[in-house]
């Protein structure tokens with residue numbers, strides 16, 4: 372989707388309100404009451420304005436009396452918006468993307484070693500209980516012989532150390548705050564590039580890759596990989612490019628149907644993202660926050676089910692429309 376298209380969609384949703392717009396997915400078209408001619412004066416339900424995004428450039432057509440015009444002309448006639456206004460806006464979009472891509476210039480470290488300060492989690496019943504409660508060590512998609520560690524921090528704050536084992540080597544690691552204290556929830560090694568956890572263990576018979584933020588969710592999702600954040604580094608993007616001919620690459624965030632913060636995060640991701648444009652949209656029936664919560668509350672793991680995963684994958688427009696129609 373181009374920035375101009377994003378701008379168009381944002382504008383019509385803001386001006387008309389989401390309840391007054393219908394989206395036809397097969398046509399990539401938005402349907403609403405034409406506000407240039409006022410549409411039918413006899414029926415208030417008639418909606419004859421169509422904005423088509425399936426053309427080389429976006430096009431507006433009114434089946435009442437206005438006829439066909441470019442989307443630029445539509446913006447001008449309908450809302451008196453001229454091109455200088457949105458051009459400014461879509462150049463800002465562009466700058467944002469460039470900033471994200473240039474950020475990380477650290478080196479990729481071939482292999483990390485277990486640090487002397489790292490202790491076995493079996494030595495600490497609190498941490499061991501926590502890991503057991505979250506079913507971490509019995510997760511189906513972990514590296515072979517995967518071990519977690521912990522460290523004691525200042526003022527008795529403990530952190531769990533999670534090694535990123537990729538191709539049998541610790542290529543990276545992260546630590547997670549154990550109790551709620553003032554320290555950051557997640558920490559990553561400094562001066563080292565973040566690879567992709569799980570990318571070495573894909574099942575090629577299932578041509579999907581799910582991109583997740585948190586590692587303790589990733590290990591419950593078939594062909595789930597962890598980025599360690601809900602954005603992507605340049606290295607991670609380069610790695611994924613090698614897979615995109617054979618796999619559909621899908622973003623999977625926490626459940627956006629139960630929480631507004633996740634939903635806002637998701638919309639931001641859709642708006643900023645251009646290259647990998649498929650999204651897992653949580654079905655309404657699933658009422659948990661994330662895959663790890665799901666397995667804690669259920670005896671089966673729905674995130675191992677290929678059909679369940681596949682059937683909730685949406686393209687950018689559909690995902691966006693589904694999200695915009697959610698009410699909190």
Ligand SMILES: [Zn+2]
Nearest residue numbers: 405408433437
């Ligand atoms: Zn009209």
